[in-house]
Amino acid sequence: MKRRGTARKEPVINLRQKVCIACDRPFSWRKKWKRCWAEVKFCSKRCQSVGRRQFRQDNNNGK
Numbered sequence: 910m911k912r913r914g915t916a917r918k919e920p921v922i923n924l925r926q927k928v929c930i931a932c933d934r935p936f937s938w939r940k941k942w943k944r945c946w947a948e949v950k951f952c953s954k955r956c957q958s959v960g961r962r963q964f965r966q967d968n969n970n971g972k
């Protein structure tokens with residue numbers, strides 16, 4: 910028996926959802942991120958500034 914033309918189920922869910930590394934909350938794809946979605950790590954500009962700060966401090970703290 911051969912299966913033909915069966916709809917493939919692929920995990921597309923995670924493709925358009927990420928977890929903000931600043932506030933740790935999931936956020937969804939937005940039009941404004943159309944071109945840079947791969948680089949988006951924060952859910953908002955606010956988190957972006959906060960997150961960057963934290964990461965800098967973490968780096969400096971590294972004993």
Ligand SMILES: [Zn+2]
Nearest residue numbers: 929932952956
């Ligand atoms: Zn956030």
